[in-house]
Amino acid sequence: MIATEIETYQDQHAAFQTGSSPDWLVALRQRGLDAFTRLGLPTRKLEDWRFTNVSSLTKTAYDAGTNGLTAGDTASSEAIAEASDLLQQASLDEDYHRLVFINGRYNEKLSQIHDVNSGVVIDTLANALSNRPGEVQQQLESELDFNDSAFAALNTAFVGDGAIIDVPEGVTLDRPVHLVFLSTGSGRTLSNPRNLIRIGKGGKANVIESFMGHGDSYFTNAITQVTLADSAELDHHKLQHEQVGALHISTTGVDQKASSRFRSHYFSFGASIARNELDCLLDGENIETTLNGLYMPTGDQLMDCRTRIDHAMPHCNSYELYKGILDDKAKGVFNGKIFVREDAQKTDAKQSNQALLLSDDAVVNTKPQLEIYADDVRCTHGATIGELEEDALYYLRARGVPADLARQILIFAFANDVVQGVELPAVRRHLESVLLDGHDLSEDIL
Amino acid sequence: MLEIKNLHARAEDNEILKGVNLQVRPGEIHAIMGPNGSGKSTLSHIIAGREDYEVTEGEILYNGKDLLDMDIEERAAEGVFLAFQYPVEIAGVSNKYFLRTAMNSVRKYHDEAPIKRKEFLALLKENLEKLGMDKVMMDRSVNEDFSGGEKKRNEILQMAMLQPTLAVLDETDSGLDIDALKIVADGVNALRSPERATIVVTHYQRLLDYIVPDHVHVLAGGKIVRSGDKSLAFELEEKGYGFLQEEAVAT
Numbered sequence: 001m002i003a004t005e006i007e008t009y010q011d012q013h014a015a016f017q018t019g020s021s022p023d024w025l026v027a028l029r030q031r032g033l034d035a036f037t038r039l040g041l042p043t044r045k046l047e048d049w050r051f052t053n054v055s056s057l058t059k060t061a062y063d064a065g066t067n068g069l070t071a072g073d074t075a076s077s078e079a080i081a082e083a084s085d086l087l088q089q090a091s092l093d094e095d096y097h098r099l100v101f102i103n104g105r106y107n108e109k110l111s112q113i114h115d116v117n118s119g120v121v122i123d124t125l126a127n128a129l130s131n132r133p134g135e136v137q138q139q140l141e142s143e144l145d146f147n148d149s150a151f152a153a154l155n156t157a158f159v160g161d162g163a164i165i166d167v168p169e170g171v172t173l174d175r176p177v178h179l180v181f182l183s184t185g186s187g188r189t190l191s192n193p194r195n196l197i198r199i200g201k202g203g204k205a206n207v208i209e210s211f212m213g214h215g216d217s218y219f220t221n222a223i224t225q226v227t228l229a230d231s232a233e234l235d236h237h238k239l240q241h242e243q244v245g246a247l248h249i250s251t252t253g254v255d256q257k258a259s260s261r262f263r264s265h266y267f268s269f270g271a272s273i274a275r276n277e278l279d280c281l282l283d284g285e286n287i288e289t290t291l292n293g294l295y296m297p298t299g300d301q302l303m304d305c306r307t308r309i310d311h312a313m314p315h316c317n318s319y320e321l322y323k324g325i326l327d328d329k330a331k332g333v334f335n336g337k338i339f340v341r342e343d344a345q346k347t348d349a350k351q352s353n354q355a356l357l358l359s360d361d362a363v364v365n366t367k368p369q370l371e372i373y374a375d376d377v378r379c380t381h382g383a384t385i386g387e388l389e390e391d392a393l394y395y396l397r398a399r400g401v402p403a404d405l406a407r408q409i410l411i412f413a414f415a416n417d418v419v420q421g422v423e424l425p426a427v428r429r430h431l432e433s434v435l436l437d438g439h440d441l442s443e444d445i446l
Numbered sequence: 447m448l449e450i451k452n453l454h455a456r457a458e459d460n461e462i463l464k465g466v467n468l469q470v471r472p473g474e475i476h477a478i479m480g481p482n483g484s485g486k487s488t489l490s491h492i493i494a495g496r497e498d499y500e501v502t503e504g505e506i507l508y509n510g511k512d513l514l515d516m517d518i519e520e521r522a523a524e525g526v527f528l529a530f531q532y533p534v535e536i537a538g539v540s541n542k543y544f545l546r547t548a549m550n551s552v553r554k555y556h557d558e559a560p561i562k563r564k565e566f567l568a569l570l571k572e573n574l575e576k577l578g579m580d581k582v583m584m585d586r587s588v589n590e591d592f593s594g595g596e597k598k599r600n601e602i603l604q605m606a607m608l609q610p611t612l613a614v615l616d617e618t619d620s621g622l623d624i625d626a627l628k629i630v631a632d633g634v635n636a637l638r639s640p641e642r643a644t645i646v647v648t649h650y651q652r653l654l655d656y657i658v659p660d661h662v663h664v665l666a667g668g669k670i671v672r673s674g675d676k677s678l679a680f681e682l683e684e685k686g687y688g689f690l691q692e693e694a695v696a697t
Binding site (some may be wrong): 337363387391392394395396398399400401402403405406409410412413416417 | 466494519549
């Protein structure tokens, strides 16, 4: 990062801050910018960025959109046309609530919010900041530590829009909420969406985040903050389909209270560099946390998956399964941290990371990292790296299945347990069709 | 139907087949017998198309076409079926999906429409009953956690569903008890027709009590050293392979 880029963001930030925001928000954004300026963009000298070099993509500053954020439609008609086109590919089920963001800003025309149960809020952050900023202040200010993450700091510097999902105590959200983040135009657009998901006691919800774009030089820097009260349940899906050329950085922070259940389903297909961080704090007893992930880089793509599960209290279970399928010269990184604090007796933590290399040039760096300070716990982890089985390929072909389809079937079979962990049929079908791209999908594949 | 002429083949630097000649006509059942390491499995896999072997000399004609020039899947689509000695386990792919994909791939090759789900399930049910197999197995991954006998039956099930023109059974009898052997043999015999042919590769004469061959060949030292009718199998049972190996060395 050379000084001029910092200055570019500072200039953009100055223009951005001129809106009529509450003082605490102005101050928060300033703290974000200060932290970003102090930290600079990460270099490979940092342990957490050893395998992921973002310098080539971040040499030139991106355009964060300095017009100030207001609720409503600010996208141009070309952007909407492009976005509609992308939306067709992203579309999962018309029955879902759908919130569409173009270059980080909510677009009402393309969105569709059905009637909701009483007390449920499905809204945009921009709206909340304009009309009831007090409701989001605490979560924005207190729950994200951006002091050692330049990208989280950058997101905070430009925080202004995103989705808000509030499910009150005892309510089950009857329809999944689909958040669609689209980048349009050919410029170096930077989107900094910030999503807040809050599920009250015993509440339940399904959320899907999709990322797509046109153009090949944009940057999505997304943060989702999840809080689950006692016995709350959330299935969170992320479908990363960014355009090749794009930089995708995202962080999901999850704060779980007693007896809550969080299931993450992460699928990464697009972008030139995609880095996903998932931080879960298990702050209560009898919590269940499941993190499933599938990343499939090809060409020169790099996908960096990082998870952190912090067992702070006793009697919690965490299950983690990440699978990578790497082709061509693709690179993959898996870093799975599990902390078991002194108080977290009777913890059961399982982690498994498997990678399938389809080419001799593909590389995966995998690092399970377990730090256990309690003595009465069960923690297991395993990592495997391998190739497609020649025998299975031969067997399929010997029954008449063409080599190309046979390969797809075996890849599908490898990925299958991650895909089948998805309970929403439309999301599962979408993933199956991505995996069996170009081939007829038989309904009884299992 | 199948014409193997002076076939020489090797795996890495090891010459395994040293001039095999064999002619199989429609409607016939041929048994290829021989001691361990004589090249029986190699011959089976070369017919199916396994890429681990290099054919250094000779040719195989299948219905007049150059079989060695065809891809593995093309051979299968043209009606060649190998029942594996060691059926492969495929985690994450159900038997049902595997079977239907195989059938539809073959149909597609012949420009035919995919089989209707109902039709497929009816056919599957019928064949499962014939082979005494539990339909629950069809929802399990291909051959995963199947016993040896279940795997062999599963091979015969695939054969019954795919209705091949030329079936090659590679040591299908190994590891089967007598009841399972009979069921497998019934499956093979049910497929018998004037248009089809079967090659039964086996170490023991036992299976040939149930699948009665028209011709019996003895493969030893990479060559067919003796051919005859089914009485040859009884002779082998009596005398063992020793005397034939001596003949092979002498020639």
